[in-house]
Amino acid sequence: MPHVKIPSQTKEASRQSVDRVKQIMNAGLSREVLKQVTAELASLAAKKDLFSRSDFPPPDGPTNILYEVVSDPDGQYTLYVSSANKGKETPPHNHATWAVIAGIAGDELNKIYRRQDDASDNETVDLVLDREHIVRAGNPIALMPDDIHSIHVHSEEPTLHLHLYGRRLSDLKDRLQFDLATRKAKWFPPNPNIR
Ligand SMILES: [Fe+2]
Structure with a gap:
């Protein structure tokens, strides 16, 4: 996949937005604080001119591609x-x-699950579907570190979404994926399509 240079005005506006997120996060992580972060990210996403298809083209085939826009040197706030x-x-x-x-x-169906076992091991995991949420323009989502979701892109139009994480995805050696059939959990490796 070709690497596309991210426009300087996109980087600058994104950096300013992430700086505001850091101010918000000074209150400490909670669902209430994440709601404020979500509002900030949604206002950045509303500036559509900063995020064009030509600068952030979709990949080939039923997969996704992630373009890193800003990240702290230690990988926080990516x-x-x-x-x-x-x-x-x-x-x-x-x-x-x-x-x-x-x-x-674009639309991305998110299924949000509740883990009903005590999380003491990853061999007998009991997940139930809690709710569904379609991420699209004007309908963002926030997830705490232990929240569990799956994503399903059904729209003909490719998605173009902003993802803000507390840590860089390539640094996440401890996140889990869950197999609903076997009820086991194991490491979920980083997306290989990060640019
Ligand atoms: Fe996710």
């Missing part, structure tokens, strides 16, 4: 633009850090 095609899906997974996703274009 913002990606993600574009996924119809058919892209993931198993249920957590993030081992907080995550906020705000849509610019």
Whole structure:
């Protein structure tokens, strides 16, 4: 996949937005604080001119591509633009850090699960579907580190979404994916399509 240079005005606006997120996060991580972070990221996503298809093209086939826009040197507060095609899906997974996703274009069905076992081991995991949420422009989602979701892109239009994480995805050696059939959990490796 070709590497596309991210426009300087996109980087600058994103950096300013992430700086505001850091101010918000000074209050400490909670669902209430993440709601404020979500509002900030949604307002950045609403500036559609900063995130064009030509600068952030979708990949080929039913997969996704993540463009790293800004990240702290230690990997905290990493913002990606993600574009996924119809058919892209993931198993249920957590993030081992907080995550906020705000849509610019396209629809991504999120299934959010509740873990009912005591999480003492990864051999007999009991997940139940809790709710569904379609991430699209104006309908962002926030996830705490232990929240579990799966994603399913059904829209013909590829997604173009902002993903902001507390840590860089390539640094996450401790996040889990869950197999609903075998009820086992194991490490969920980073997405290989990060640019
Ligand atoms: Fe996720």
